[in-house]
Every structure is written in C-alpha cells, then in structure tokens.
Amino acid sequence: MPKFLLGRRQFALGAAATALALPGKALLGHDLLAQAAAGADQPADSQSLDKKTRAAMAKLSASAQAEVEMKVASIFRKYGDRLNDEQKADIRRIMAELQEGLEKMRAFKLENSDQPADAFRAYRHEAKPRQQKPREAAK
C-alpha cells in the first residue's frame, strides 16, 4: 500500500459495508473478486491488478475478505454502470490492499471513556451587549 501522501492520493479505507447479496452468489472468500479474473480477454493491466488483489486478499482473515467483498459489491451496485472493467479491477485492488491497515487500526486498544477528538459542544448564541443610547450614557 502506498503510504506517503495516503491522505492525498489514495483514500479508500472502507469498512463494514452494508451486506449485499447478489442473486445466486455467496459473497464469501474470493468469489466476487474471482469474477473479475475470469475473463480471458482482460487487458494486461487488469490481470496485473488482479494478481495484486489476490495477494492482498491472501493476507486477510475470512471475515476481512468478506468485508472487502461487500464493500466492493456496494460500490458496484451504486456506481457500477459508470465504471469500466479496469476501474472495477482497480477498486477491487485498492479496497483489498487497504483492509489490512484498517484491521490494524481497529485492533488499537481503547477504553470506553476514550472520547473522539471532535467532541460535540453545546451551543448558545451569545447576544452582544446592548449598546447604551447616548441619553442613557449621559445619565
């Protein structure tokens, strides 16, 4: 995973996507990702991307793999008609590669009392002090 300028160039760090079942397909293991590799007419770039995807997925637990599958499926469900095969393969690779970092972040030990950095604060409009009228000031 390219890390430098991560926040600048490569953002996808998704997790816990809504479960999506494609008709007749169990989205576990490498099923969905394997679909991308199935076509023999894929361009070389897609095959290279798929190889990287498989390598990234192999590092993940079964539940993490399933999560990647679900997130990818969610993207394709919403935006698939806008994406070509190469873009889809790119998305699969990136989502798979970034899952490992996400798992490590989730393993970070936190206590129940550890609050988020952007804590909510109650709001109350503070009216500006009323200006004295000249006559009042003269009293």
Add this chain to the structure above:
Amino acid sequence: MLSEDILFLSVTELGKRIRARQLSPVELTESYLDRSRGIGPKLNAYATLTPELALQQAHAAEKEIAAGKYRGPLHGIPYAAKDLLAVKGYPTGWGARPYSDQRIDNDATVIKKLEAAGAVLLGKAAMIELAGGMGYRFASASATGAARNPWNTDYWTCGSSSGSAAIAGAGLAAFAIGTETWGSIICPSGFSGLSGLRPTYGRVGRSGAMALSYTMDKIGPITRSADDCDLVLKIISGHDAEDLGSLPEASAKYPGAGEVNGKLRVGWLVNQWKEIKPDVNGPVMAARQVLEKSPSITLSNVSLPEGPWETAAGLVVSVEGATAFRDLIHSGRVAELNDPLGKIGGYMNEEISASDFILAQRIRAILQVKMDEIFNQVDVLATASLPVTASKIDANLDDALTFADPIGGIGNICGLPAISVPCGFGQHGLPVGIQFIARALDDAKVVQAARIFQRQTDWHRKHPKLS
C-alpha cells in the same frame, strides 16, 4: 524590467526597499507579471493571472506609500494564491475541470487580510485537482497540467500546492499561499527548495477556501526564507468567525517569532523514514551537524510513538473529503477529473463506516496527548522533509512515493505546525529539505529553528537558472 537578483529577494528585503522608496511596487509588479507570462506557462505554474487587479493594487500601494501611508512589510509586495482561495471577479477552479468556470462572489479571508496589508495579487496558482481530495496517481492531476520543478523541469514540484511552489521557486512572485491537509505545503517546499510553513490548525481562517477536510485543512505561506514565513503568517493569522475550526483570536493571532532565549531543544526523529536515499541523506546529515554545532540548540534523538496514526489520518481525510464533494461524486462528474484514481476515489471513500470514522477520531485524541508529552522533552522535532528528491514529471506516484510518512500523518491529524527549509541538493540538481515540527500553537518555535539553520547556511539564497 527589474533584474532576477531583485525578483528573487526575500519579502523582508523587498519590503525594506519599498518602504525606503528605492523600489516601486508598480515596477516590481510589472516585472513579476512579465516573468510570470514568460516562464509561468513553461512550468504550468498559474491557473489564472490577475494583471488588472495586480496593477490596480500596485498603483494604489505606490500612491499611499508616496503619501506616507505605509501599511507594513507586505505593502506593495506581489504574491500568488492557490486557486482554491476565492477571489471576487476571477475564476476559482479548485484545479479541477468540473469547476473550471466557477466564480465565487466573495474574497477568501486570507485574500482580504493580504489586501488589507497592501499586498498585490498577481494570480491564482495552479494546483492538484480538489487538492487531491479524490486521490491522485500522477502529477498531471490538474486542470492546468503537471507543475514543473523550476530546478529541473523534467521533475514535479509535488502537490497539491504545486503551482504555489513553482511560482515561489521560479521567482515569479515574492511569495505564494498554499494549503496543506497532508503534505501539500511540506512536500512542494521540500521538492522545490523553498521555505514553507504549515501553521497550527485553526490559526489561519479558511472561509472562502475550498474545503477538503474540515478538521485537517490548513492555509500557509510558501516563501524563500523562514523569516518570510514568519512575516506572512503574522498577516494572515487570526480568528475567522465564519470558520468553525478557527481558534479564538488570542490563540489564532500569530505574534511572530522572537529571538531564542537560552537554547532551543531539537529532537532528531530516529524512526520517521525507513530508508532515505543516499543523495538525500548526505545533505540531511550535514544539516543535522549544523544544528548540533549551533550554540543556540541542544540536539537529542527522539522516537515517534508506534500506532495506526497514518491509517487514522487517511481515514479522516477520506470521509471528510467524501462528504465535502458528495454532490460531485453522486453526479458522476468525478469522471471529468484528470487522474484515473480521482475518477474512482470518491466511490471508495463513501464505503467507510461511521464506526470506523469515530474510531479514528478517538485514536486521534489519544495521539494528541502522546505528542504533547513528547514536546515536554523537546521544543521541536526535526527530520528530512522527504526521503527522496522530486519525482519525475510523468511518474506513477504509487511507485515513486511508496514510503510511509508517520510524522506527516501525525502532524496533520494533530494539527501541529511545521516548516520545511532547503538544506542542499541531491541528484539531477534537485533540492533537499529538512523539516521542523512543534507543539500546537508553537509555530514560532519552528520558525526559530529554521531561522537558526538559515543564519548558518545559504541554501535558501540559491535560486534556479531559468529563461
């Protein structure tokens, strides 16, 4: 037209000459405009030039100064602003084709402050599309093309303040304004041999600036010396009532960096870069020796805490960027962006869960405390700005910039100030930089450290030969 030697002078020196009426703001503006028209297109430095406004402001400055109404050290000084800062009457394109015709009927707070100080706006600096908000893989991720490095035009300036660095580095303006969410001031300054300051989060008001990450975006100067950063930050800092992230005036207003009383404690980071290229390591180690020998500095080794800081920082930017550009993502107009990653990044960022986002924010709060504790031991941290010199103009950045950058993630997710200053040259005549990072609100200390370094070296006085 004025000579290169004058156009590359520091803001401080230009200001002295203008005040003494040895230098005309109009002549200075015309010279920078002429140079910008000639060299700017070769570097893809500008999104838009604003010559009418610049000459109007320059004439006004000249008239006021002649009448004895000197506003301060930026009066009559020409500068450029990154094209994500709104300027009334001109396009504000955010570096991205879907917004190339966008006009915003208000000046950004920073533009207003600089105008009030009498500075002269020469133009809007080119930038990476949406400041990299949808991700990018190539330097060409900009509506105006890849910004070329003034030191070697086969190489990039780095992003996302790519045009700001090209302009300041090539002497097309006295200084430029950039922004950083993660790396966008420090990297262009490091790659381009400039002094660039990323202020503490909340010091510089952002109203009128494109939002990428509401809790991580910062605006800062890219200049040719640490003293110039100090000078510009004094002008642009302060509370902004329209920016929810803005600090109260007493904290936001930057008073400037005085002289160091006693010694500045510098912590040399020993676990920032896994590997530094030899042509970078030489100048950086020489810079370390300069610091070590300085009577104003005590140097010790410091380690960053281990943790998932970069992932947390990336996740915060991703989620905030996805919501900031929600309409663009949903409309499908991300397809009009130049970069292949930019076309798909927003779709992936939308998949991040609320639970993970809040988790990152909880980790962020813990990290803030850990970093603050480090700054009980030292005043500033120091390390190479980058472990490599500038990447080739057509490089795939996924291959060229593959290294981890913990202090970049930590510094930005914690909103810490940092400065990058030049410390030598690596291969292909490309600059090498050193950065200093300080505790929140200790912007003056990074300036002090950089100033000490620049008083003992002359890397910041070198400039590229361009025609």
